[in-house]
Amino acid sequence: xxxxxxxxxxxxxxxxxxxxxxxxxxxxxxxxxxxxxxxxxxxxxxxxxxxxxxxxxxxxxxxxxxxxxxxxxxxxxxxxxxxxxxxxxxxxxxxxxxxxxxxxxxxxxxxxxxxxxxxxxxxxxxxxxxxxxxxxxxxxxxxxxxxxxxxxxxxxxxxxxxxxxxxxxxxxxxxxxxxxxxxxxxxxxxxxxxxxxxxxxxxxxxxxxxxxxxxxxxxxxxxxxxxxxxxxxxxxxxxxxxxxxxxxxxxxxxxxxxxxxxxxxxxxxxxxxxxxxxxxxxxxxxxxxxxxxxxxxxxxxxxxxxxxxxxxxxxxxxxxxxxxxxxxxxxxxxxxxxxxxxxxxxxxxxxxxxxxxxx
Amino acid sequence: xxxxxxxxxxxxxxxxxxxxxxxxxxxxxxxxxxxxxxxxxxxxxxxxxxxxxxxxxxxxxxxxxxxxxxxxxxxxxxxxxxxxxxxxxxxxxxxxxxxxxxxxxxxxxxxxxxxxxxxxxxxxxxxxxxxxxxxxxxxxxxxxxxxxxxxxxxxxxxxxxxxxxxxxxxxxxxxxxxxxxxxxxxxx
Numbered sequence: 001x002x003x004x005x006x007x008x009x010x011x012x013x014x015x016x017x018x019x020x021x022x023x024x025x026x027x028x029x030x031x032x033x034x035x036x037x038x039x040x041x042x043x044x045x046x047x048x049x050x051x052x053x054x055x056x057x058x059x060x061x062x063x064x065x066x067x068x069x070x071x072x073x074x075x076x077x078x079x080x081x082x083x084x085x086x087x088x089x090x091x092x093x094x095x096x097x098x099x100x101x102x103x104x105x106x107x108x109x110x111x112x113x114x115x116x117x118x119x120x121x122x123x124x125x126x127x128x129x130x131x132x133x134x135x136x137x138x139x140x141x142x143x144x145x146x147x148x149x150x151x152x153x154x155x156x157x158x159x160x161x162x163x164x165x166x167x168x169x170x171x172x173x174x175x176x177x178x179x180x181x182x183x184x185x186x187x188x189x190x191x192x193x194x195x196x197x198x199x200x201x202x203x204x205x206x207x208x209x210x211x212x213x214x215x216x217x218x219x220x221x222x223x224x225x226x227x228x229x230x231x232x233x234x235x236x237x238x239x240x241x242x243x244x245x246x247x248x249x250x251x252x253x254x255x256x257x258x259x260x261x262x263x264x265x266x267x268x269x270x271x272x273x274x275x276x277x278x279x280x281x282x283x284x285x286x287x288x289x290x291x292x293x294x295x296x297x298x299x300x301x302x303x304x305x306x307x308x309x310x311x312x313x314x315x316x317x318x319x320x321x322x323x324x325x326x327x328x329x330x331x332x333x334x335x336x337x338x339x340x341x342x343x344x345x346x347x348x349x350x351x352x353x354x355x356x357x358x359x
Numbered sequence: 360x361x362x363x364x365x366x367x368x369x370x371x372x373x374x375x376x377x378x379x380x381x382x383x384x385x386x387x388x389x390x391x392x393x394x395x396x397x398x399x400x401x402x403x404x405x406x407x408x409x410x411x412x413x414x415x416x417x418x419x420x421x422x423x424x425x426x427x428x429x430x431x432x433x434x435x436x437x438x439x440x441x442x443x444x445x446x447x448x449x450x451x452x453x454x455x456x457x458x459x460x461x462x463x464x465x466x467x468x469x470x471x472x473x474x475x476x477x478x479x480x481x482x483x484x485x486x487x488x489x490x491x492x493x494x495x496x497x498x499x500x501x502x503x504x505x506x507x508x509x510x511x512x513x514x515x516x517x518x519x520x521x522x523x524x525x526x527x528x529x530x531x532x533x534x535x536x537x538x539x540x541x542x543x544x545x546x547x
Contacts, residue, residue: 041390045401320386 007112015119019096027259028058034315041319065255068248073148076245080146085246085253088139091132092260098125099267100187102277102300117277117296118187125186126178129268130171133223136257137163140225140232143254144242155241158326159232162222165333166229169219172341173212176348177201177272180209186268190276197280202273207351212344213273215337217313220265222333224258226314228321229329262314263307270306277303411491416474418492419467420514421507422485425521429511430486433462440481445472465507470500484525490517 032047032055039046047054072081102117115121122128137160144156180201181189193200202213222229225241233241243254270276277299279285286295324332369377376382402409411417422430433450451463479487490513497503505513522528 037394039399040394040397043393043398043400045399045403048403316387316390319390321383 004110004112007110011109011112011114012119015116016097019099019101019119020093022101023093023096023260023263024256026263027256028062030259030262030311031058031061031255033311034318037312037315038319041316062252065248065252068251070248070250071245073245075148077146077148080142081245082250084139084143084146085250085257086139087142088136088257089253089260091135091139092257092264094132095129095264096260096267098122098128098186099264100190100271100276101303102296104187104191105296115187117300121185121187123183123185123188126174126184126189126268126272129186129264130167130174133170133261133264134163134167136261137167139254139257140242143246147242147245149245151238151240151244152242155232155234155238155244158238159225159242162225162229162231162329162333165330166219166222166337169215169333169337169341170223172338172345173216173219174272175341175345176207176209176212179345179348179352180204180207186271186276190271190278193275194278195282197275200273200275200278200280206355207348209273209344209348211340212348213269215341215344216269216273217310219333219337220269221314221317222329224261224265224314226262227318228324230323231326231329234323262311266307266310266314267303269310270303274306275302276306411493415491415493416476416489418490418495418513418517419469419472419474419478419510420488420490420517421465421510422488422514422518423511423521424524426524428524429461430484430522431462431465432484432486433460434483436481436483437478437487440477442475442477443471443473445469446478462507465510467505467510469495469503469505485522488514488518490514492517 035057036046036054038044047057050056050060072078097119098121100118100121104115104121105117106113106115108114140159140163141156144152144154144159147153177189178184181192183189183192189201193204197203198205201209203210221227225232231241232238233243238244243251246254279298279302284295284298286292286298424430433448435448435450438444438446438448445468447464447466447468448462449464450460453459453461474489476489479489492513495503526532
């Protein structure tokens with residue numbers, strides 16, 4: 001005889017475990033994919049030695065990092081130095097709790113309503129993600145400060161300034177979508193984009209969020225410290241930025257956090273702007289051939305395709321663009337991205353108001 | 360904060376290019392074209408190797424004649440020719456043959472060698488050769504300090520086809536440093 005709470009806990013833990021596995025697997029794939037894609041774009045081959053065409057490289061990297069010596073530099077604040085990577089990793093992974101991976105189905109187990117494709121559909125989903133994404137900056141800043149190294153400190157400070165500047169733009173870029181959807185829940189937002197692909201909020205009438213999408217993508221590249229905004233870890237200036245002094249598993253945690261953050265923001269972008277699990281055509285092909293119970297595969301595939309295309313964009317940008325100077329970064333964030341995001345909110349609000357009046 | 364942003368009046372097309380990230384898109388098109396026309400210039404080195412040029416100057420080696428005797432006559436000219444003092448020759452008489460000399464000891468410190476090939480040019484009897492070996496990474500630097508046996512071994516594995524002795528190549532020419540054991544002595 002299981003209690004209701006026990007059952008709930010078991011289901012939630014199963015979902016959490018599954019999502020964690022997917023995310024870590026995606027990160028493993030990403031580390032290889034990044035090196036491969038970068039190599040191909042630069043007429044190289046990328047890793048080729050471990051396994052056929054180097055496909056086992058992530059495992060080799062993981063094993064190497066696992067067995068590396070764990071160095072704590074002299075004069076470092078040990079507690080904070082140890083906590084920083086975890087502080088960086090956990091908020092990123094927590095964000096995945098509200099990402100809807102597949103259609104908004106529900107089924108009942110012993111009177112408990114279970115949503116199989118989202119761990120928890122809370123009604124402030126997007127706020128929750130933004131809140132925790134900002135918390136991850138603490139890990140970077142504290143890690144930079146606790147290392148007792150000038151490079152780490154400079155990297156951490158740069159990261160702080162950068163994340164604050166660009167977090168704002170991310171938040172404001174999302175507001176347009178929220179006005180269109182009238183909800184903060186990612187499930188409801190994605191549900192509002194069913195039908196043809198012109199119902200996706202990036203193209204949707206009355207106010208296409210194209211500019212918001214561009215602002216979001218650029219800001220998110222800056223927020224995840226990726227090229228061309230990778231000033232916190234600029235090799236040529238600050239050895240490796242905030243994780244200069246980190247080695248072994250702690251370095252692996254920072255690394256994992258950065259890539260998991262990329263996955264998270266790509267998931268959010270595809271859910272908010274690109275229709276999430278919705279195919280670019282109404283319904284699913286599985287429904288047409290009468291396999292309705294299997295249509296979730298098609299939906300999750302669409303979600304994965306959108307997410308992975310965005311992740312490919314990250315690599316593509318990295319292969320193409322050089323690093324910005326710090327004043328360019330700040331000017332671009334405050335003088336270009338911010339006004340566009342604000343204007344987008346005003347225009348969207350007016351357009352939605354007019355559309356409601358006409359209706 | 361300095362204002363590096365010079366307010367230059369942009370033409371309409373320039374303005375349009377700026378707001379659509381035209382330059383960035385051109386760059387991204389370039390990288391994508393490399394991805395789509397994937398022709399890597401990488402050579403997977405340990406598995407596949409470049410073809411070396413004919414006049415490749417690799418590891419140095421000491422050579423032998425076809426009867427297995429060493430070519431080196433211990434003249435020290437290679438030592439004199441070497442710009443980085445790689446070579447050290449200890450010359451000596453061949454025991455029992457006072458007209459003939461050989462190198463009793465022969466050392467090469469390959470850590471200093473710059474593979475100029477001047478020792479090979481300097482050798483009067485072509486006793487030195489440059490092989491096509493180049494994979495000489497070692498864990499201990501002292502392993503690159505080679506003695507005569509090692510240099511001869513390199514020569515043996517790299518030059519399987521050996522010359523006849525000089526006096527047999529040119530039977531009517533007088534040679535120094537030749538024992539002429541095979542020639543019957545003139546009657547006095």
